[in-house]
Amino acid sequence: MGEAAAVSPTRSNRLRPSPSNVNRNLAGLLAPAAAVLLVAVVVAAVAGAWPPFVAVESGSMAPEVERGDLVVVTAVDRFPWGGVAGSDESGAPARLGGAGDVVVFSPPSSDGRPILHRVAFPVEAGEDWTERADPSLVDGTCGELDACPAPHDGYVTYGDANGEYDQSAGLAPVVKPEWIRAKALTSVPNLGWFRVIVDGAIARVGVVPTALGVGGIAAVTGGLGATLIGRIGKRRGL
Structure with missing residues (x-):
């Protein structure tokens, strides 16, 4: 009987990947991206908001939320976190290091860039909201502020690290409910x-x-x- 010819592997044979190896390598590269996408879709389904994460671009909510942190958000009316609670509300939930909901809102004056700040209290159109505001967070009387009296129903807001309400500092008008895109649940540092x-x-x-x-x-x-x-x-x- 004849013997099978022995083949010595050449350099090209050793370096040429087989189709199965290429497919496995490609799958290995795509698997992490697919996993991340799947997690994002699941979180969005639970939170009722897309995207379900926002990246923090300033330090106005320090020290609990710093620049570069990733914040998980949910729809405002999502069960069981329905509605928006201000920090002055009795029994307000604790959100990101303080009382009251932290919301993501986009007023017309922000050029489309959303703001992540805490809700202080709701106001009604024509209300002098400075009468029940924290005096240390108001710079001036109602007549001296562009957002007072309240031009419409909405919310007074502030950044935890800022020294004034947004409506006192001129950072935002009274926030209409329809400007609020989501509210924050928790944050992940540096992501x-x-x-x-x-x-x-x-x-x-x-x-x-x-x-x-x-x-x-x-x-x-x-x-x-x-x-x-x-x-x-x-x-x-x-």
């Missing part, structure tokens, strides 16, 4: 930096250059990861 950096890049150079830059970084990172995984797999197979 929002990527979003903060991307938003800053968009503001400086525009959407297209930022997208190209992020895409290039992702492609290089993915290529390096695939190469590393391939090398590790080959070493284990030797």
Whole structure:
């Protein structure tokens, strides 16, 4: 009987990945992204808000929430957290280090950039809300403030680290209920930096250059990861 010819593996044979290895490497690279997307979808379904996370861009809610933190949010009327409670309300829930709900709102004067601040109390149209406000957070009398008397029903708000109500400092008018997009549940330190950096890049150079830059970084990172995984797999197979 003849003997089977022995084949000595060449360098090209050793380095050429098989289709199954390529598929496994690709699946390994896509799995983390798919897992993150799945978690985001599940959280959004529970929270009733999209996106279910917001990145903090300022220190106005320090020390509990710092710049670069990621805040988990929910729809305002989502069970069991329905409604909006102000910090002066009896039995107000504790949110992010203080009493009262912390909400995400976008007044017309903010150029579309949302604000994450705490609700102090609701007001009615025509009300002199300074009469029941904390005097230390009001700079001036009602007649000296643009937002007083209240031009419409809504809420007075403030940042925990700021020295005035938003409506006293001119940061926002009385917040209409329809301006409130979500309310905060909890925060995760430092997980929002990527979003903060991307938003800053968009503001400086525009959407297209930022997208190209992020895409290039992702492609290089993915290529390096695939190469590393391939090398590790080959070493284990030797």
